Amino acid sequence: MTELGWAPDGPNLLVEANNLDALAQLPDESFRLIYIDPPFNTGRVQSRQAMTTKRSAEGTRKGFKGNTYESVKGLLYSYDDAFADYWEFLEPRLEEAWRLLDDAGTLYLHLDYREVHYAKVVLDALFGRENFLNEIIWAYDYGAKSQSRWPAKHDTILVYVKNPTGYYFNNEEVDREPYMAPGLVTPEKVARGKLPTDVWWHTIVSPTGREKTGYATQKPEGILRRIIQASSAADDWVLDFFAGSGTTGAVAGSLGRRFVVIDQNPDAISVMTRRLGEQVRSVLLPHE
Template identity: 70%
Template sequence: MVVGAENLEFLPSLPDGAFTLVYLDPPFNTGRTQRRQQMSMVRAAAEESDRVGFGGQSYKTIKGALASYDDAFADYWEFLEPRLREAWRLLADDGTLYLHLDYREVHYAKVMLDAIFGRECFLNEIIWAYDFGGRSKRRWPSKHDTILVYVKDPDGYWFDSEEVDREPYMAPGLVTPEKVARGKLPTDVWWHTIVSPTGKEKTGYPTQKPLGLLKRMVAASSRRDDWVLDFFAGSGTLGAAAAALQRRFVLVDQNPEALEVMRRRLADHL
């Protein structure tokens, strides 16, 4: 299902715990000027708390002077936080969130997700490494994105390593022929090229992510016929991955260009 709507207005219409996987690729907030951000946790009574930390202690998130940003949003974090809270609500008890950001914002997002989900629900920091684009001579060139992985229940989340695509061994002579033929499980560093500007996968949407990345997430963290959600859907790559792996999907975006790309790309599955 593809929905044309402002996501924060639409999400409350969806039932609690409906999705086994939520993937989010929000605007990266590039070009912003950060002034200051403060966030702290103070212990609070259970009825006043908004998270439970180690040892079952209840905490309340106290936000100080949030940063001012001069990118697309006056305050990126006021934009993102309520949407992450909706993601938590919409996840099934065995569900997993994949939040895709770049180096500019991911460290702040980690603190925010610790507050919303609880630090014990942090599962992985995945590095998507690629080798494409310009080369700075004034610093180490930036050639990766970061995907933060959180689960709803650290003792009961779904993860099926047998369904994950395999990678070739870097030193095949050191393992058995059987292992070489099967390949090895990926680690938390995923080497994968970007979408080729001239390849068949290219939709023309500027922030399109490779299908292979999303198929790996969907295969590992959902089952056949499960529901998956992306409410910054863009070119609809999560939907394409879900359709290929026989999952059901909801994609939300308010950009008319994105909606047209998705409906064209997913015409056989809508």
Template identity: 70%
Template sequence: MSRRKAEFSLHGPNLVVRADNAEVLPRLPDGAFTLIYVDPPFNTGRKQSRQTTTSVRAAEGEGDRVGFKGVAYSTLRGALRSYDDAFDDYWGFLEPRLREAWRLLAEDGTLYVHLDYREVHYAKVMLDAIFGRECFLNEIIWAYDFGGRSKSRWPAKHDTILVYVKDPDRYHFDSSAVDREPYMAPGLVTAEKAALGKLPTDVWWHTIVSPTGKEKTGYPTQKPLGVLRRIISASSRPGDWVLDFFAGSGSTGAAAHQLGRRFVCVDTNPEAIKVMRQRLGDAAEVVPGVKKP
């Protein structure tokens, strides 16, 4: 048995892991998760100096990044540096974690990466290199209508969720399990279709978590259960394992539990762990890192 598989077993309960995800991810077993959703820090408020990126596709077996079907790539990040928000090198922080996500996905697995307009374009290039462009499935726009109204530019009222699959010929996707939406022009379809609703497209209109609603935990970056339920319903089956290694308020774990999936949530923030303890209760065991044998 490999060291990674010996250090962590997925035969036990749902887990909330209180640790740095950089320490936890290498100890998780290869191909264990049908779905990985991550909502990493958005790197807001940072000042940027000059940026350059390089992404050179190499011949098979060459380069220092290996993606789907053995296609290799040279170093992607280049000089994406000089950020003064939360990290000196935001992409040096995020890239190795996304590479671990590729390893941890099952052959029919899917990765959802939730970002905003500040970083999503860089993330798209990086994920193309790690997974291969042929494994890019969707760019989902989550649109909402709440908060401040800038008068000096178009107000930013959406996040972007990038969707990548481990194998474009084998990934799991069940549109029949997804909630339906009302037609914007119900008079243009039959009464039967209007009553049934339509399947969502890659643009999702969904409100943020209400500041006064029952779902609100008080965690500042909490995402709505409705968004997570849609993702989990489409890209996993009951009993599958779901991973969120920037777990925050635990919306992924809560939605996974509601839908009969098993989950691992990882976060190092004590406040996040406190919120997840209260929110998930007996649905998960909270552990201080991953125990070695």
């Protein structure tokens, strides 16, 4: 068992901690699936811890156009000063995600249009470009409508695998969805539904629905259900270290997966404690 209290045959964990401190206490290749929905770089005040990369100047993996990771990072930092602040925060956490995935594991990184283009280049370097699996577009239609540009009504989820020849993916477990043009297919296909593509039409969490926890950035269970069904099996370990409202843990538990959820925000911990109840053992990791 680790200092954090995690063990392969142990209980689900709800960890209140700086996620970088908590991740460092988890052993290599412990998780089949990692989903993270980090705070978007919106310009609002955020708490960040400046970190330096563990990569050497020569780099340890080749990425974008054959450059080493250090070269890619330097190029991006010179392009946009705002990028440096956000990615000095996120980069070491993505390094930890790569370390913690097992050989058949998958990372889902959920961002919006402000940072996703940077993230693709960085993850190509961190994981290797051949390990990029999908760019998923989650499209929705709710909220304010801009009158001066096309309204932004989608998020992007980048999907990377640890091993491009041996990752776990089982779309037969995924809930099917209705055909958009049912008249063009047979009644049998209409009854069965179709497998989702890389464009997911799904509403946000309804302000008056049963899922609503009151947490501002809560994501719908349907999105996490699809991810967890496809990229993990029963009893696999799932990790979310920007856990927020706890949707990842709630859905993972309902599907028979084991999970660790981590957050430092007391509001998030309060929401998850109520939502996950006896499914988890709570751990407080003091920040050093």
